[in-house]
Amino acid sequence: MAYYLLLALFSGMATLAGGLLYLYSRLRAISMRHTIAFAAGLMLSTVFFEMLPEITLDGFEPLSLALGFFSFYAVEKMTVIHTCGEAECEGHTASKFGMIGLTMDGIVDGAAIATGFLIEPFLGVTIAVAVAAHEVPQGFATGVIMKNAQYSQRTVLLVLIVAAILTPLGALLAPLVPETFFRYILAFVAGTFLYVAAADLLPEAHRLFNWKVVASVMIGATLIPLSGLFGL
Numbered sequence: 001m002a003y004y005l006l007l008a009l010f011s012g013m014a015t016l017a018g019g020l021l022y023l024y025s026r027l028r029a030i031s032m033r034h035t036i037a038f039a040a041g042l043m044l045s046t047v048f049f050e051m052l053p054e055i056t057l058d059g060f061e062p063l064s065l066a067l068g069f070f071s072f073y074a075v076e077k078m079t080v081i082h083t084c085g086e087a088e089c090e091g092h093t094a095s096k097f098g099m100i101g102l103t104m105d106g107i108v109d110g111a112a113i114a115t116g117f118l119i120e121p122f123l124g125v126t127i128a129v130a131v132a133a134h135e136v137p138q139g140f141a142t143g144v145i146m147k148n149a150q151y152s153q154r155t156v157l158l159v160l161i162v163a164a165i166l167t168p169l170g171a172l173l174a175p176l177v178p179e180t181f182f183r184y185i186l187a188f189v190a191g192t193f194l195y196v197a198a199a200d201l202l203p204e205a206h207r208l209f210n211w212k213v214v215a216s217v218m219i220g221a222t223l224i225p226l227s228g229l230f231g232l
Contacts, residue, residue, distance in 0.1 A: 004117035005171050007128035008110040012167030014132035015106065018139025019160035023153060032137045033205045037213045039133040040201035041220025043193045046130040049224045050123050051116070051190040054183070061187040068191025075104070076200065106163045109135070110170025112189035115182050118175065126224060127189075131167075133220070134196065139163070 055061050109131045117124025139160055146156045177185065205213050 003121070004114045004124050005168055007117065007124060008113045008168040008171035011109060011113060011128050011131040011135060012106060012164035014135035015139040015142075015167070016160045016164040018136040018141075019143040019156065020139075021136075022140045022143035022147075023156065032140055033207070033210070033213055034216045035133075036137045036201050037205035037216035038220040039130070039137060040197040040205060041217040042133050042223060043130045043197040043201070043220075045221040045224040046126050047190050047193045047197075050126045051186055051193070054116075054119055054123060055187045055190065056183065060184060064184045064187035065191040065194075068188035068193075069195045070191075071188075072192045072195045073199065076195075104166075105138075106166035107170035107173075108189065108192060110167040110172070111174040111185060112170075113167075114171035114174035115177075115185045115189070118179075119182055119186065126227075130193070134201070135167075137201075 055065070113124050113128045113131065115124075116127040142160060142163075143156055146159065147153075174185070202217070205217070
């Protein structure tokens with residue numbers, strides 16, 4: 001099995017793990033804000049230090065970057081499934097369209113991991129780690145929202161499993177795309193990471209001020225450049 005498929009499977013399982021933490025553990029009463037903050041810092045650092053240097057930013061790459069950012073803005077506002085800083089998610093619902101948005105997010109993440117790995121193996125590993133860090137609180141949030149919307153435990157678990165499977169599916173499909181399009185895909189995904197981290201995760205993490213949240217963001221942000229400094 002290709003290494004990038006294993007990385008995508010690892011990231012997909014993070015979604016399921018996050019949901020299981022809410023459904024079957026006592027962690028449902030614990031704030032996820034520090035995990036969300038860490039994921040935001042890690043995703044932004046991955047964009048700035050790993051993804052953008054691989055993008056030439058001429059031709060259609062800037063368009064792909066913008067398309068990734070604004071398409072995820074539109075999808076999030078239509079699906080309403082996103083990370084919640086606390087157990088309560090006021091005003092959020094779990095529509096069927098929201099479930100589709102959640103699973104499509106997995107396909108994009110999987111394609112990003114495979115594309116990054118095929119460009120540079122360490123890039124694929126970095127993207128996989130950033131995706132996994134984001135998927136744990138997203139899976140947790142999905143459990144919160146769906147249970148509050150009166151979905152059964154079985155239905156919530158099924159949605160989480162499908163979302164987890166679609167991440168390696170996206171990785172499996174990515175190599176079918178001609179190599180000349182890899183950088184456009186990477187630019188698109190960089191745009192989605194920028195939106196998710198800056199417009200979704202950071203505001204959720206900072207709903208209440210806490211210096212530990214700021215520290216969590218900075219720890220996540222420094223991991224990528226530090227790994228490069230030590231030649232990892």
